[in-house]
Amino acid sequence: MYKPPTIKSSETAAKELTGLKGKTLVVTMEIPWQLFRQHYEWTPDHVHFVRDMDQETVEALDGVLPPCDVVVGLGGGSCCDTAKYLAWKRGCDMVLVPTIVSVDAPLTNMVAVRVDKTVHYIGDIFPENLLIDYTLIQQAPKELNRAGACDIASIHTALYDWKRAHQDTGEAYHEDVAADAQTCLDILDANAEEVYHVTPKGIDTIVDLYRREVKFCAEIGTSRPEEGAEHIVAYGLEHLTRRHFLHGDLVGLGILAMSRLQQNNPDWALSLIRRCGLRYHVPDASLDEIRRTLLTLKEFKDEAGLFYSVVDTEPITPAFVDGVMEIVCKERAQ
Ligand SMILES: [Zn+2]
CATH class of the missing domain: 1.20.1090.10 (Dehydroquinate synthase-like - alpha domain)
Structure with a gap:
C-alpha cells in the first residue's frame, strides 16, 4: 500500500538524526559516513558499511546485524535500499538520508538486488521519513x-x-x-x-x-x-x-x-x-x-x-x- 513520505529539506536536515530515540543502526558507506561526520556530532549504536547488493549479501544482513529500533540509510541508492530491506524485514522504523539524488531508491518501495549481474527486486516498504540535507548532497560530484x-x-x-x-x-x-x-x-x-x-x-x-x-x-x-x-x-x-x-x-x-x-x-x-x-x-x-x-x-x-x-x-x-x-x-x- 502506498504511503506518502514526510520529507524535510534544509541545509542541515541530517542534524535531526542526533535526536533519534531507541537503538539506532546506520547503514552507509565510507564516503557518505565520513562526510556526515565532518558536519555532525552523532554516534549511533551500530554502523554497517554496505559492500555489495548481491541478493545473498543483503538477505544475510538481518541475521548478522544487531537488533535496532530504527534503521538509518545514509548514502546513495545501495545504502537506502539496504536500509529499506532491513526495515521491511524487521518491521522497525526507518529514516533515509540520501547524500546524492542520482536514483529514485529513497522514494520507491522495492529493493534492487543483483543476481548474476542482473537486477532483481525484493521487499515492499514505502519510505516514510526522508531528510534531504542540501549540504551533504551538494558535496557529491x-x-x-x-x-x-x-x-x-x-x-x-x-x-x-x-x-x-x-x-x-x-x-x-x-x-x-x-x-x-x-x-x-x-x-x-x-x-x-x-x-x-x-x-x-x-x-x-x-x-x-x-x-x-x-x-x-x-x-x-x-x-x-x-x-x-x-x-x-x-x-x-x-x-x-x-x-x-x-x-x-x-x-x-x-x-x-x-x-x-x-x-x-x-x-x-x-x-x-x-x-x-x-x-x-x-x-x-x-x-x-x-x-x-x-x-x-x-x-x-x-x-x-x-x-x-x-x-x-x-x-x-x-x-x-x-x-x-x-x-x-x-x-x-x-
Ligand atoms: Zn530508470
Whole structure:
C-alpha cells in the first residue's frame, strides 16, 4: 500500500538524526559516513558499511546485524535500499538520508538486488521519513546529482510508447496519470537550470518529482509513465557490455535515440537532457558498444521479452544509428 513520505529539506536536515530515540543502526558507506561526520556530532549504536547488493549479501544482513529500533540509510541508492530491506524485514522504523539524488531508491518501495549481474527486486516498504540535507548532497560530484533527472526526463519518450501500446495492443492506459506525468516533465523543463547547478531548488525538484512519479506509478501498478524504449536502450547497453553504468548516462542516451526514432520532438528532448546535464554520450562506454547496442536493440528486446514500444513499430536502420552516433561524437568532442 502506498504511503506518502514526510520529507524535510534544509541545509542541515541530517542534524535531526542526533535526536533519534531507541537503538539506532546506520547503514552507509565510507564516503557518505565520513562526510556526515565532518558536519555532525552523532554516534549511533551500530554502523554497517554496505559492500555489495548481491541478493545473498543483503538477505544475510538481518541475521548478522544487531537488533535496532530504527534503521538509518545514509548514502546513495545501495545504502537506502539496504536500509529499506532491513526495515521491511524487521518491521522497525526507518529514516533515509540520501547524500546524492542520482536514483529514485529513497522514494520507491522495492529493493534492487543483483543476481548474476542482473537486477532483481525484493521487499515492499514505502519510505516514510526522508531528510534531504542540501549540504551533504551538494558535496557529491554534480554529474551524479544531475543524473537524477533521467527518470523524470524519460517521461517524454515513455508516454509516447505507453499511448502507442494502448492504441496498437489495447494495453491499459490512464489519461489522468499520463497528464500528471506530463506535468512532472513540464516542471523538470522549467527547473532544468536549477537541476544542472544542483541548487536547493534543483534538489527539491528532483525529490518532489520522484515522489509524485512513485505515487502515480504505485496507484496504477506499472512504471509505464516513466519507463519506455529509452530504458530498453539502458538495459541493452548493460546487457551487451555486462557492465554497470550511471543510470542517468544510459537513460540520457536512450531519450536522445528513442525520441528520434519516435519522431517525437527530438530537438526539444535533446535540449532538455542537455540543460539538465545528463551525459547522453555515456563516457564509460565505447562508441562501438553504443553503436552495437542500438543496432541489436530489437533482438535484445525480443529475447528479454520487454514491453511494447517504438522498437516494435519502427525499424532501427544503420542510417538511423549513424544519425545518433553523430550527436554522441559531437558531444564527446567538446
Ligand atoms: Zn530508470
